[in-house]
Amino acid sequence: MTQTTPPLDPLVRSILTARVYEAAVETPLERSEWLSEKLDNHVFLKREDLQPVFSFKLRGAYNRIAHLSEEERSRGVIAASAGNHAQGVAFSARKLNIPALIVMPVTTPSIKVDAVLKYGAEVQLFGDNYSEAADHCVELAHELKRVFIHPFNDDLVIAGQGSVGMEIMRQSGGRMDAIFVPVGGGGLIAGVAAYVKALNPDIQVIGVEPEDSDAMTRSLEQNDLVSLSSVGVFADGVAVRTVGNRTFDLCRQHVDRMIRVGTDELCGAIKWSYLATRTIVEPAGALALAGLRRWVEEEGAQGRRLTAINSGANMNFERLRYVTERTLVGEQLEALFAITLPEEPGALRRFCVSVLKERNITEFNYRMSERHEAHIFLGVTVQGVAERHDFERVLDQQGYDNIDLTEDALAKNHIRHMVGGASSAAGTERLFRFWFPERSGALGDFLEQM
Numbered sequence: 159m160t161q162t163t164p165p166l167d168p169l170v171r172s173i174l175t176a177r178v179y180e181a182a183v184e185t186p187l188e189r190s191e192w193l194s195e196k197l198d199n200h201v202f203l204k205r206e207d208l209q210p211v212f213s214f215k216l217r218g219a220y221n222r223i224a225h226l227s228e229e230e231r232s233r234g235v236i237a238a239s240a241g242n243h244a245q246g247v248a249f250s251a252r253k254l255n256i257p258a259l260i261v262m263p264v265t266t267p268s269i270k271v272d273a274v275l276k277y278g279a280e281v282q283l284f285g286d287n288y289s290e291a292a293d294h295c296v297e298l299a300h301e302l303k304r305v306f307i308h309p310f311n312d313d314l315v316i317a318g319q320g321s322v323g324m325e326i327m328r329q330s331g332g333r334m335d336a337i338f339v340p341v342g343g344g345g346l347i348a349g350v351a352a353y354v355k356a357l358n359p360d361i362q363v364i365g366v367e368p369e370d371s372d373a374m375t376r377s378l379e380q381n382d383l384v385s386l387s388s389v390g391v392f393a394d395g396v397a398v399r400t401v402g403n404r405t406f407d408l409c410r411q412h413v414d415r416m417i418r419v420g421t422d423e424l425c426g427a428i429k430w431s432y433l434a435t436r437t438i439v440e441p442a443g444a445l446a447l448a449g450l451r452r453w454v455e456e457e458g459a460q461g462r463r464l465t466a467i468n469s470g471a472n473m474n475f476e477r478l479r480y481v482t483e484r485t486l487v488g489e490q491l492e493a494l495f496a497i498t499l500p501e502e503p504g505a506l507r508r509f510c511v512s513v514l515k516e517r518n519i520t521e522f523n524y525r526m527s528e529r530h531e532a533h534i535f536l537g538v539t540v541q542g543v544a545e546r547h548d549f550e551r552v553l554d555q556q557g558y559d560n561i562d563l564t565e566d567a568l569a570k571n572h573i574r575h576m577v578g579g580a581s582s583a584a585g586t587e588r589l590f591r592f593w594f595p596e597r598s599g600a601l602g603d604f605l606e607q608m
Contacts, residue, residue, distance in 0.1 A: 169408075170356045172317035173324055173349060181220040181253055182209055182321075187329040187465065190434040193447075197454050200463045202334075203431070203447070204326055207439055207471035211245040211273070213395075214322055214469050215309070218345055219246030221318030222307055223254060231256050236304040238262070238295035240288045240394045241270030242442075242470050243309035248277035259304060261295040263287050265391050267474035287389055288342075289399040310345030311402025320349025326465055327357055335462040336362040338453070340445035340469045341374045341416070342396030344405030350467075351412035362414040366449030368393045368424065368441075374401045374409060375416040392421055395442030395470055417449040424448050425484035431468060438478070443470040492520050492537055493546040494566075498559040499532045506532075510602040513556055514538070517549075519601055535563075 185205045193201035206214035223235060234257035237247040244260040251258035258279040262271060265286055274281050282298075285291040288309075299306040308315060326337060337354060339347040344365075351363040367375050370390030377384045385400040401409075419427075424441050427448035431439045446466035453459070499505045506524075521537030540546045546564060553560040592604070 167352070167356055169313065169317060169320070169349075169352050172313060173320035173353050176217070176221045176314075176317045176321050177224045178217040178221050178318050178321045180224060181250055182216045184325055185209065185322075187326055188435070192434045193430065196430075197451065197464075198460050199454060200461070201450070202330070202463070202465040203435065204322060204465055204467045205435070206322065207437055207443055207468045211242070211249050211277075212471045213242035213245065213443075214319060214346060214467070215239075215242040215246035216249060217246075217321055218310075218312075218315035218318035218349075219243060219307060220250040220253070222312055222314040223247070223250045223256065225314055226256075226305060230305045234258065234302075234304045235307050236261070236295060236299045236302065237307040237309065238288065238292040239309055240291075240397055241266050241274075241472055242395055243307075244274045244279070244281075245270065245277065245472070247307050248274045248279035252278045259298070259302070261291045261298065263291045263394075263397075265394065267394065267472070267477070269474050270472050273472065287391070287397050287399065289389075308402070310343030310348075310398075311404050312345075313404065316345050316349040316352075316405065316408070318349070319346040320353045322346065322467060323350030323353040326350070327354060330463070330465070332358050332361075333463060334361050334465055336364055336450075336453070336464050338364050338366055338417075338446040338450045338464065338466045340396060340442055340467060341365040341367045341401075342371070342398045342442065344374050344401045344409055346467070346469065347374075347413060348405040348408035352408055355412045363412060364449060364453060365409065365413055365416045366445045367416065367418055368396065368445070369418045369420050371397050372416075372418050373398055374406070375418060377401055377406055378410060378413070378416060381410070390421075393424060393441035393445065395440060395472075396445065417452055419445065419448040419452055422484050423452065425481045427451065428473075428481050429485045435468070437468075437471055438473050439468050439471045440473040441477075441481075443468050443473075445469070490542050490546075491539060492564070493540045493549060494521070494563045495536045495538075495550070495553070496561040496563055497534050497536055497553065499534060501530055501532045507602065507605040509558070510605060513552055513558065514602065522601065 185208050188203050190201050190203055209216050235251055236259045238261045240263055244262055248258050260274050260279050261282050261284050263285050264283045284294045339350055341347050347365045354361050354363055368390055373386050383406055389397040389399055391397055424444055427444035431444050431447055450464055450466045499509055518539040520539055523535040550562055
């Protein structure tokens with residue numbers, strides 16, 4: 159009796175035969191000893207930040223363009239992107255000697271715009287986010303008769319991205335418990351999940367999105383495509399208002415779970431990725447690691463084999479200061495409080511002696527606002543959420559009115575730079591700048607001398 163082999167899924171076949179390696183490289187799957195020890199699991203990083211354009215997007219873009227007919231190539235290509243797909247298209251078009259026009263949101267970091275121009279493509283800036291740029295791009299494609307290269311909702315693009323999953327399975331011998339994937343429009347996770355689940359349905363494929371750009375999560379929750387009214391711009395590489403209908407269907411079939419993470423968690427993951435690899439990934443590139451950390455904490459997982467896809471490293475250098483400010487909070491190592499003190503001689507020193515004691519101060523902002531009370535913005539080092547709440551109880555017990563601002567985005571973005579404001583009671587003030595030694599008690603010593 160002759161046994162018949164089950165037919166191979168067309169998408170899996172496309173992944174196996176994708177032409178990605180004419181332009182992209184096979185990136186390493188690295189076990190991080192540092193992350194593994196910190197998280198008490200076997201943590202691997204899939205280093206897509208090592209691609210020629212520093213992002214996985216090259217895979218899907220090249221695979222799609224390489225399949226164009228000669229007539230389509232003669233018309234040239236057009237794409238809309240917040241940056242990484244744009245670089246993939248520009249790089250691929252140059253390699254294949256095809257004209258390329260890229261429409262990018264005006265909010266795109268300059269490093270990504272400059273990179274696209276370097277690859278010889280024409281750039282047009284339009285709209286505040288990817289969706290607005292994409293709408294304009296579709297109009298231009300019709301007007302100019304160019305071939306539109308979609309960043310995610312295209313089977314050839316999905317197949318190119320799916321080669322990441324193919325490599326993970328081969329490099330790990332299929333011995334993986336969960337793979338964490340950053341999600342914007344869904345092309346990467348759709349391809350990875352389709353391939354991984356075809357080989358081993360027991361491996362969990364988990365998508366990770368920012369809390370302010372969670373179109374795929376909401377769509378899966380409602381079992382229908384959801385269009386966001388607005389998206390965040392910090393993780394610009396995944397700032398998509400509406401995911402693709404094709405990627406949505408594939409995620410609905412194959413993805414086990416979605417995780418949302420906040421900006422502070424993203425910043426903490428950027429730091430952890432740097433400590434593990436000495437490479438600074440972009441916010442979208444740190445999404446998977448941020449989700450992995452959240453999952454390990456929620457599940458209490460130990461000894462598992464976990465992979466996070468480092469999807470890109472096109473970080474705008476000017477963003478590093480913002481990332482640094484938010485990193486300690488993201489790691490739950492800093493607590494931020496607004497505290498009211500009596501406006502009288504010695505009040506600040508008493509506060510330092512009775513409350514701060516030997517605590518390390520990360521931020522201290524104060525300026526006179528009125529004569530009877532003072533308002534300070536204080537950051538202190540803590541070791542986790544429990545210690546933060548302990549510090550709040552100490553403030554309450556000592557009789558200091560306080561507000562915990564650690565989870566308040568407005569406070570972290572703006573209030574820390576606006577403490578006090580203009581004050582009619584400070585008309586004769588003089589301004590001084592002091593440098594303190596970096597040690598516990600330095601502020602108390604200074605106030606004692608004053």
